[in-house]
Amino acid sequence: xxxxxxxxxxxxxxxxxxxxxxxxxxxxxxxxxxxxxxxxxxxxxxxxxxxxxxxxxxxxxxxxxxxxxxxxxxxxxxxxxxxxxxxxxxxxxxxxxxxxxx
Amino acid sequence: xxxxxxxxxxxxxxxxxxxxxxxxxxxxxxxxxxxxxxxxxxxxxxxxxxxxxxxxxxxxxxxxxxxxxxxxxxxxxxxxxxxxxxxxxxxxxxxxxxxxxxxxxxxxxxxxxxxxxxxxxxxxxxxxxxxxxxxxxxxxxxxxxxxxxxxxxxxxxxxxxxxxxxxxxxxxxxxxxxxxxxxxxxxxxxxxxxxx
Numbered sequence: 001x002x003x004x005x006x007x008x009x010x011x012x013x014x015x016x017x018x019x020x021x022x023x024x025x026x027x028x029x030x031x032x033x034x035x036x037x038x039x040x041x042x043x044x045x046x047x048x049x050x051x052x053x054x055x056x057x058x059x060x061x062x063x064x065x066x067x068x069x070x071x072x073x074x075x076x077x078x079x080x081x082x083x084x085x086x087x088x089x090x091x092x093x094x095x096x097x098x099x100x101x102x
Numbered sequence: 103x104x105x106x107x108x109x110x111x112x113x114x115x116x117x118x119x120x121x122x123x124x125x126x127x128x129x130x131x132x133x134x135x136x137x138x139x140x141x142x143x144x145x146x147x148x149x150x151x152x153x154x155x156x157x158x159x160x161x162x163x164x165x166x167x168x169x170x171x172x173x174x175x176x177x178x179x180x181x182x183x184x185x186x187x188x189x190x191x192x193x194x195x196x197x198x199x200x201x202x203x204x205x206x207x208x209x210x211x212x213x214x215x216x217x218x219x220x221x222x223x224x225x226x227x228x229x230x231x232x233x234x235x236x237x238x239x240x241x242x243x244x245x246x247x248x249x250x251x252x253x254x255x256x257x258x259x260x261x262x263x264x265x266x267x268x269x270x271x272x273x274x275x276x277x278x279x280x281x282x283x284x285x286x287x288x289x290x291x292x293x294x295x296x297x298x
Contacts, residue, residue: 002219003110008212010114010147014121014140016205021125023197026187029175030130033137036168037121040144043160051151053217055224058234062243064156068163069250073257075168079175080265086179087267093187 004052007044014041028085028092032078039071106150113150117143128185130176138169155228 001009014037021034043064050060086092120140127133141164148157238244 001213002217004217004219005213006110006114007147007151009209010117012205012208012212013118016201016208017118017121017125019204020197020201023200024189024194025125026189027130029172029179030125030133030186033133033172034125036137036164037124037140040141040164043156044144044147047148047151047153047156051153051224051226052219055220055222057241058231059241061153061156061226061231062235062246065159066246066250068159069254072163072167073254075171076261077257077264079171080261082175083178083265092179095187 002052004048007048011041011044011048014038014044026093026095028078028082028094028097031094032075032082036071036075039067043067110150113143113146117147128188129183130180130186131173131183133186134169134173134176137172138165141165141169152224153226155226155231 018034018036018038018041021037022031025031025034046060046064046067048060050058054060082092085097089096091097117140120136120143124133124136124140127136141160145157145160145165148154148160234241235243235247
C-alpha cells in the first residue's frame with residue numbers, strides 16, 4: 001500500500017462511520033454531525049488525489065475549499081431550521097416531525 | 103518504519119476513534135465534543151500532508167465555526183445531560199452490516215486499483231493558491247469564488263429570515279398563535295413582520 005491508498009482507507013472508514021451515524025441517530029443535530037463527518041472524508045479524498053496524482057494542478061484543493069465554505073452555509077441554515085422546528089414542535093427528534101407526511 | 107509513518111497511523115487512529123465516539127455517544131453535547139476532536143485530527147492529517155492552508159481553513163471554519171454553531175444549537179434545544187432517543191438493536195445491527203459491507207467493497211475496489219503516483223513533489227505554496235483563486239483564465243477559480251460569496255450572503259439572509267421569532271403583536275393578532283402545545287401553524291406573511 002502506498003500513502004494514497006492508506007489515506008483512502010482512512011477517508012472511506014470515516015465516510016462509512018458517518019453513514020452509520022446517519023442510519024442510527026434519531027436526533028436532527030446528531031444527523032447533521034454525521035453529515036459533517038462524511039463531508040470531511042470527501043475533502044480528504046480531494047486533497048489526497050490532488051497531492052499524489054496531479055501535483056501540477058490545484059483543482060482538488062479548490063474543491064475542498066469550496067466544500068468547506070458550502071458546509072458552513074449548510075450548517076448555518078440547518079441550525080436556523082432546527083431552532084424554528086424546536087419552537088414549533090418542542091423537539092428535534094425526527095420521529096416527531098411528521099408535518100409533511102399526510 | 104519511519105517517524106512519518108508512525109505519526110500517520112496515530113493520526114488515522116485518532117480520527118477514526120473520535121469519529122466512532124461521535125456517532126455512538128449517548129449524550130449529544132459529548133458527541134459534539136468528540137466531533138470537535140475528530141475535526142482537529144483531520145486538520146492534523148492536512149498538516150501531515152504539508153497542506154498548511156487547507157489545515158488552517160479546516161481549523162478556522164470547521165473547529166472554530168461549525169462545531170461552535172452546533173454546540174450553540176445543542177444548548178438552545180436540549181438539556182445537555184439528557185440522553186438522546188435510543189435506537190433499536192436490530193436497526194443498529196442492520197446499519198452496522200450495511201456499513202461494513204459497503205466499506206469492505208469500497209476498500210477492495212481501490213486496493214486493487216493501480217494509481218499512477220506522480221513523482222513530482224506537490225507545491226502547496228499559499229501564493230500559488232491565492233493567484234489561482236483570483237485568476238480568470240485556465241485553471242482560475244474567480245467565478246466559483248464570486249458565486250460562493252453570493253451563496254454565503256444568501257445563506258446568511260436566509261438564516262435570519264427562518265430563525266427570527268415572530269413579533270409579539272403579530273402572535274396576538276393571529277388566531278392560532280404558535281405555541282408549544284398547539285399544532286404548528288404557518289405564519290402567513292413572515293417577511294412583513296420582519297420589515298416592520
